[in-house]
Amino acid sequence: MALKPKHLILNLLLESDNPISSQVFIRICELFDITENSARVTLARLSSDGMVEAPERGLYRLGPAARNLAADLASWRELESKLCDWDGSWIGVYQAMLGRSDRTALRRRERLLQLAGFSALEQGLAVRPNNVCGGVAALRKRLQGIGLEEEAIIFRIDELDEDSHQRAVSLWDRADLEEHYRNAREIMEDWMAKANQLDSETAARECFLIGDEYIRCIAYDPMLPKEMVDTQLRASYLDSLIRFDQLGKSIWHSLYREFAQAV
Numbered sequence: 001m002a003l004k005p006k007h008l009i010l011n012l013l014l015e016s017d018n019p020i021s022s023q024v025f026i027r028i029c030e031l032f033d034i035t036e037n038s039a040r041v042t043l044a045r046l047s048s049d050g051m052v053e054a055p056e057r058g059l060y061r062l063g064p065a066a067r068n069l070a071a072d073l074a075s076w077r078e079l080e081s082k083l084c085d086w087d088g089s090w091i092g093v094y095q096a097m098l099g100r101s102d103r104t105a106l107r108r109r110e111r112l113l114q115l116a117g118f119s120a121l122e123q124g125l126a127v128r129p130n131n132v133c134g135g136v137a138a139l140r141k142r143l144q145g146i147g148l149e150e151e152a153i154i155f156r157i158d159e160l161d162e163d164s165h166q167r168a169v170s171l172w173d174r175a176d177l178e179e180h181y182r183n184a185r186e187i188m189e190d191w192m193a194k195a196n197q198l199d200s201e202t203a204a205r206e207c208f209l210i211g212d213e214y215i216r217c218i219a220y221d222p223m224l225p226k227e228m229v230d231t232q233l234r235a236s237y238l239d240s241l242i243r244f245d246q247l248g249k250s251i252w253h254s255l256y257r258e259f260a261q262a263v
Contacts, residue, residue: 003032003209005042010062011212013052014070015249019059020256027259031205072115072146076219077242080235082138086131086225090157090168091139096124098149112148117222119171127168130156131225172222178230181237184214188244195247204255207248214241 009025022043029039043060046052050065062070093113100106113119116139118126132138140154160168191210195203218241225231 003034005029005034005038006046007212008032008034008208009039009042009046009060010051010066010070011208012252013060013062014074015252016061016256019055019061021260022058022060024256024259025060027262028255031201069146072142073219076215077238077245079218079221079223080238082133083131083223083225084133086129086227089130090127090160091118091130091132091136092121092155092157093118093126093143093148094124094153094155095126095149095151098151109148109152112143112146114220115146116143117224119222121164121168121171127157127171128222129225129228131223169228172224172228174224174229177221177224178233180217181230181233184217185237185240188214188240192244192247195251200251200255200258203251207244207251211241211244211248215245 008029012020012025012028022040025043026036026039029036043052047054047060047063050063052060052066053063054060095109098105098109113126117128117132119128121127130136134141136154136156143152143154144150188210191206195207198206218238221234223234
């Protein structure tokens with residue numbers, strides 16, 4: 001699937017410490033076979049929607065409509081530190097009263113819940129293990145901060161019957177998660193070992209595509225407790241991803257300077 005300019009631009013701004021010029025965006029988009037016209041049209045639309053803003057003419061940074069969600073997505077590096085031991089209880093989000101007729105709102109709600117590690121136990125009821133520091137209060141603050149409707153009821157669930165408990169545990173496929181951790185870590189380690197053999201543009205393009213996929217995966221990872229997944233394997237995956245991200249930032253900062261000097 002071709003990389004969409006909106007996704008590329010927002011992700012570059014998410015990871016950039018400084019505003020990026022339209023000319024640099026155009027040059028970067030060329031690396032991914034995105035035309036200048038598509039880049040300019042996308043920047044105009046994102047600006048109109050409040051997703052990006054221009055502090056100076058021709059320079060762009062994340063706009064107010066994107067900042068809260070972007071800050072949450074960017075916190076993936078600290079996810080492990082926000083976990084605690086699991087006592088067997090669950091956190092539930094009841095949203096049946098919000099309806100399902102507005103498909104756009106429904107998709108957004110489901111995406112936000114997935115971002116916080118929830119999965120649907122019943123229609124209108126999503127759950128996750130209560131292994132997050134701060135429990136219900138912390139997750140309520142996080143979910144409402146990234147846009148979940150305040151009408152949604154967020155609560156702790158104790159003493160599920162055995163059948164419901166087992167259905168909740170089975171909402172996540174342990175084998176699939178662990179296979180992903182293992183394979184992704186191997187791919188990143190192999191790429192980092194050969195990165196210095198690549199030219200700057202190839203290295204930037206490849207590390208963006210690999211890093212984008214795996215950062216999205218960890219951002220949406222349910223961060224399950226050790227009773228439900230191999231947490232040591234996940235920690236090893238996250239360690240590789242953090243080092244991969246640091247290398248990618250170095251590669252991209254060098255490319256930004258190269259492109260900025262050329263325009």
